[in-house]
Amino acid sequence: MKVLMINGSPRKGGNTSIALQEMEKTFREEGIEVETVQIGNEDVRGCIACNTCATKGQCVFDDVVNELASKFEAADGLVVASPVYFASANATLVACLDRLFYSTGFDKSMKVGASVAVARRGGCSATYDELNKYFTISGMPVASSQYWNSVHGRKPGDASQDIEGLQTMRVLARNMAFLMKSIALGKEKYGMPKQESEHIYTNFIG
Numbered sequence: 001m002k003v004l005m006i007n008g009s010p011r012k013g014g015n016t017s018i019a020l021q022e023m024e025k026t027f028r029e030e031g032i033e034v035e036t037v038q039i040g041n042e043d044v045r046g047c048i049a050c051n052t053c054a055t056k057g058q059c060v061f062d063d064v065v066n067e068l069a070s071k072f073e074a075a076d077g078l079v080v081a082s083p084v085y086f087a088s089a090n091a092t093l094v095a096c097l098d099r100l101f102y103s104t105g106f107d108k109s110m111k112v113g114a115s116v117a118v119a120r121r122g123g124c125s126a127t128y129d130e131l132n133k134y135f136t137i138s139g140m141p142v143a144s145s146q147y148w149n150s151v152h153g154r155k156p157g158d159a160s161q162d163i164e165g166l167q168t169m170r171v172l173a174r175n176m177a178f179l180m181k182s183i184a185l186g187k188e189k190y191g192m193p194k195q196e197s198e199h200i201y202t203n204f205i206g
């Protein structure tokens with residue numbers, strides 16, 4: 001059983017890393033394999049809506065997004081974590097997730113998702129909601145914790161003092177591990193939910 005964690009921060013050893021390290025430790029205690037990829041310093045451009053991915057099966061820009069695609073496909077769960085920038089997820093992470101979710105055709109349903117927002121003070125719940133949108137359009141159950149998943153700190157290292165935030169991370173990882181294990185058992189016993197043969201797409205003009 002495996003979890004992929006994407007860290008949107010550009011700062012090595014920053015507060016988002018501290019939040020994710022707390023989750024990593026808990027996942028390992030739960031017997032879950034973890035891989036964390038930090039993308040905040042990568043040159044990740046936004047989606048150009050070329051739709052090349054529809055025929056090629058991967059993004060036209062062959063960068064970290066295509067590397068993440070195969071890791072995501074192999075994972076049972078995905079954690080996305082962002083430093084809050086102007087009450088939003090940071091732009092590099094948003095560009096990465098737009099392209100990752102848009103360009104990959106594999107079935108994401110029943111992979112468990114969790115998002116984490118890290119800020120000095122404000123914008124955590126807006127960022128948390130923003131990141132959960134990727135999961136909830138993809139048939140992915142969302143793991144939650146005892147509080148909306150946020151950790152506070154400004155300078156790198158500050159987050160280690162946010163003891164409530166770190167407990168929230170541990171509880172989140174435990175809940176997520178439980179969900180992933182339960183879904184694996186459910187798949188064995190009941191199989192995956194039946195899928196409709198055609199995915200209907202409409203817009204407001206037809």
Ligand SMILES: Cc1cc2nc3c(=O)[nH]c(=O)nc-3n(C[C@H](O)[C@H](O)[C@H](O)COP(=O)(O)O)c2cc1C
Nearest residue numbers: 009014015016083084085086087119120121122153
């Ligand atoms: C461009 C920019 C915008 C920011 N906007 C916010 C914000 O809206 N709210 C907030 O509380 N902190 C904001 N911060 C502070 C970071 O969220 C905070 O320092 C966080 O701990 C960074 O995480 P990291 O160490 O993992 O990079 C901002 C920082 C930067 C660089």
